Amino acid sequence: MKIIVPMAGRGSRLRPHTLTIPKPLIPIAGKPIVHRLVEDITKVLKESVEEIAFIIHKSFGKEVEKDLLAIAQKLGAKGTIYYQNEALGTAHAILCAKDSMQGPVVVAYADTLFRADFTLDQTADSVIWVKAVDDPAAFGVVQLNEKNEIIDFVEKPKEFISDLAIIGIYYFKSAENLRMELQYLLDNDIAKGGEYQLTDALENMKQKGLKFVPGKVEEWMDCGNKNVTVDTNNRMLNFLDKDGEQLVSKTVVIENATIIPPCYIGENVVLKNATIGPNVSVGNHSSIENATIKNSLIQTHAVIKNAALDNAMIGNHAVFNGKFTNVSIGDYSVLE
Known part of the structure; x- marks a missing residue:
């Protein structure tokens, strides 16, 4: 085949x-x-x-x-x-x-x-x-x-x-x-x-x-588009969670943070003073601090601080620092 x-x-x-x-x-x-x-x-x-x-x-x-x-x-x-x-x-x-x-x-x-x-x-x-x-x-x-x-x-x-x-x-x-x-x-x-x-x-x-x-x-x-892609990420996380798939990497660093499943958390992610989930994917080597995030898709090497995000999509190597909510920013963008 x-x-x-x-x-x-x-x-x-x-x-x-x-x-x-x-x-x-x-x-x-x-x-x-x-x-x-x-x-x-x-x-x-x-x-x-x-x-x-x-x-x-x-x-x-x-x-x-x-x-x-x-x-x-x-x-x-x-x-x-x-x-x-x-x-x-x-x-x-x-x-x-x-x-x-x-x-x-x-x-x-x-x-x-x-x-x-x-x-x-x-x-x-x-x-x-x-x-x-x-x-x-x-x-x-x-x-x-x-x-x-x-x-x-x-x-x-x-x-x-x-x-x-x-x-x-x-x-x-x-x-x-x-x-x-x-x-x-x-x-x-x-x-x-x-x-x-x-x-x-x-x-x-x-x-x-x-x-x-x-x-x-x-x-x-x-x-x-962005909205349906975030929704697809949410639905896929729920399917994988029901299938019993391991979605949170063992290399995640958690400091005063809570993960509400289902969530995918990649390698070497740092979560500090944060609540993540439900329905969130976080790519490898990302850092999230002082944030509440749900129903969102965050790619690799992203830095997010002081945020309350819902229905958001954040690109690779992006930096987000603020109190915006429904956002879509691409790779290497900086919003602070």
């Missing part, structure tokens, strides 16, 4: 945090989004993953590439880097990894996390992960027949067709079939608004009689 992760977009809705680091590397409960994503996929597949191909923009730099290759290595897989330097759509992005498209493959966009427990239908040509939503008009949805097979893909339906939204994770039994359909779109310049879309390739495959079935997830967590 292989996993392909298109992630060439920076994530403009999550600025200023994505000005210095791509969105998929923003940590959720102590691990980058993309790390948690591929971990969760391997758990659902219940199969070994031989290769993880990351599709990035060349401008991300060698340090990001090194981090991504390390993520693959931790999962016992070979890591491969491909580049998409022009925003030409989802089909174009996936095809950038065509040299890795052999055998069964999962394609997963690195801006979403999920929780699921189901058995992959090995008889299907493709599985599309979906989640029932309250407002299907805001999403791409699938329509099912009485056999629980996907018979239609509809983008942002104006009238109710289905409430099963496509979350951006797909399984294909044959990566070769997918590659052929994607290449067909590019060769014949089948584009919408200058972009080549995966849904057009899926429709062509369906028309040829390939069997598509849904893979339903229990939880779908977005990381599109």
